[in-house]
Amino acid sequence: MPHPIRRLCLSLLLVLSAHVAHAAGDVLRVAVLSASPPVSYIDGNGKLAGFNIDIAHALCEAMEVRCELRVSTLDKVVDAVAAGEYDIAVVSLLATPERRRKVLFSKPYYRSTSVWFAPAKTAPETPGVRVAAVRGSAQAAYAQARGWTVVPMHSHDEMSQALASAAADAALVPMLTALALRQHPAVAGLGLTTTVLADAALSGDVCISIAPQHPALRTRVDAAIDRIKRDGRYDRINTQHLPFKLQ
């Protein structure tokens, strides 16, 4: 074989192998929360667990990519995804118009409502009521917009303490978080009641957020959602973590 051709073949081979290596090493950076039971939390073994964690793994399997789960917080995750620090975020984000301006959203993987969690006499519009809401959450944005006094929380985990210590009179949380919060030992004895709030700003489509730098990823995530819903993985995960079917 003449030298130029051999060199060409060799370089082609190198390029190809490099490409394959890159494809194999293609890791999706997935943002998740760690203090939002029962969807995302650290279990007794110190490992990430919950509905969203399993969904994230299932989606990565369906997309046939290796995923690296990275813990973030609700107040930072949207901007981080927007900045491309994460490729996707499997955080139960309501697809609000404000967030849509920053990141791409997949098709909804379920629909959510919010829950007002407070003593029976404390209705949502009671003047002067201090409402605990997680920083960066749609609930916090809603409370602020309504002019309520917001007690900002770092995570849903902190809420039980805030309620127990009377740092807050009420909590405004997503429906799945409310499931865990209600049962937290610290608040179980407070005799708080729950009211489902179906206001448009507090309910609706929950989506995977995708870095706007990777628009092609959205199609793959959508297809993966369809796939895990069709092949039953979604329902199994749902049943494992939650007492009813997400829709």
Added chain:
Amino acid sequence: MPLPQRLNRAHWPAGTFFALLAGLFGALFAGIVAWLAADQYGVLQTTESLRLKTIPQTLEYQRLARNLEVLRREGERVLHGDDAAARQQALFVVSLVASHPRLLEDERARALAGETEEFLSGMARGTHFDAAEQAHWERLSTRLTLLADDISVDGVNLANADLEQMSAAIQSGRYKLAVALLLAGVFLTVLLWLIRRHFIRPLQHIDRALSQLQPMGPPPALPASSMEEFQAIEGAIGQLHEAMRDSELTREDLERLATTDALTGLHNRRHFMHMAHGEVERAHRYGRPVAVGLADLDLFKRVNDTHGHAAGDAVLQVFAAILRETLRQTDWVCRYGGEEFAFAFPETTPTEAQALVERLRRRLAELDIAIGEGKRVRITLSIGLADASACPLEAALRQADEALYRAKTQGRNMTVLAGSDAGDEAEIDAEAEPVAPRS
């Protein structure tokens, strides 16, 4: 060739004809393929819709049905839970499910879930739970299960519309395929018929016409063909027939010119020699008799000198006519030289030949020959005969020549048989003036 009639007939170039036919079939086939493809596309579309839309919807219906069961299960917990916390949690789940947007979208589910939540909330607030309430819950419970069944079945039935649509498309595809096959069959039959009618049969006619083509036969009878190429061949066959007939006529003319003497119409010497050779050889081979002879018009030169060559020619022509009348079909005669004639008599002994030529001699001697301008002459004939059954033609002719010479020397107007002592005495007509020559 009836050319004008040809021009009036339909005529197609075969290439154009078949290109048109192929184009027609191609268009037909493409149409059918498109027709079938439309159905297949429909099936694919429906399959895609079934996979991407209907099945996910069905699964959503199943989840809704399952949530109705969740309402029932959690309701049981609200009513019969171990402790207050568990009962409150169960009631919370009930309220979450009952206020979920998806459930609210379904009228039946919304009404029943609302009723259930209301009942359970009342129970949780501490309304007395007695047998009547238990019966009420059992009815609610049954209705929840029944509605779950209904919604579950509704979800499955969503696929029915798609399946029916698909089945209809496949059925229609089957019909279309049958029609397509039928059309292809009809087209093929028509094509074969056209090929047979316009190609094979004209070819068969041409083959027959060519094999039966005779130069002097009737012109080839070819039925009208519709293809230009065949019409050209048919025309060419007609022309070929004409050319063959022309050349045959020419050949016959040439043969006659080559074998006959122009003045008398008798065979010429060359042709006679050729034929006489054949007769002599045949006679030798089969041991049959054959006789030859030479004859010379007596004093013919004098007729020429006295009355001119035209008169001489007339005499020769009259003599030739007498020859033709007197001799038999099988006898050969030719103008051997100026006024000299040769004979060959197949199957004839010299004696029989002598009788024959004697008749000839006498007829000539008795005839007044008109030579124009009202003049008539008489002329006599001297003949030498020889037997050729045992010697070559040339030798026999030599003998006949010697016999002729003897006839001349012995007074003319007589027949001398070679090998005999003397010839028959001629009957001389002394009144044969003005030309009764005697040399």
